[in-house]
Amino acid sequence: MWGVPPALNIQxxxxxxxxxxxxxxxxxxxxxxxxxxxxxxxxVKLIVYNPVQEAIVKWID
Structure with missing residues (x-):
């Protein structure tokens, strides 16, 4: 489905x-x-943020 472009894999x-x-x-x-x-x-690893407070709410590994 979604893949990482080869250039990103290398770099x-x-x-x-x-x-x-x-x-x-x-x-x-x-x-x-x-x-x-x-x-x-x-x-997929997620960062959930609050755009009003400009703060990270949770990290999901």
């Missing part, structure tokens, strides 16, 4: 990528079964 082998999502999106979209299953299957 950033030791870096861990996180998908940053606003808390409203996390609570509305990522609380559903399909997005949760996709995140688990593809081992």
């Amino acid at each position: 950033f082998k030791c870096a861990t990528a996180y998908l940053a999502v606003p808390i409203a999106t996390y609570e509305s979209f990522f609380s559903r079964e399909l997005p949760q299953a996709s995140v688990r299957q593809h081992q």
Whole structure:
């Protein structure tokens, strides 16, 4: 499905990528079964943030 472009694989082998999502999106979209299953299957790492407070709410590895 989604893959890492080969150039990123070469340049950033030791870096861990996180998908940053606003808390409203996390609570509305990522609380559903399909997005949760996709995140688990593809081992997507998330950073949930509050854009108003400009603060990270949670890290999900």
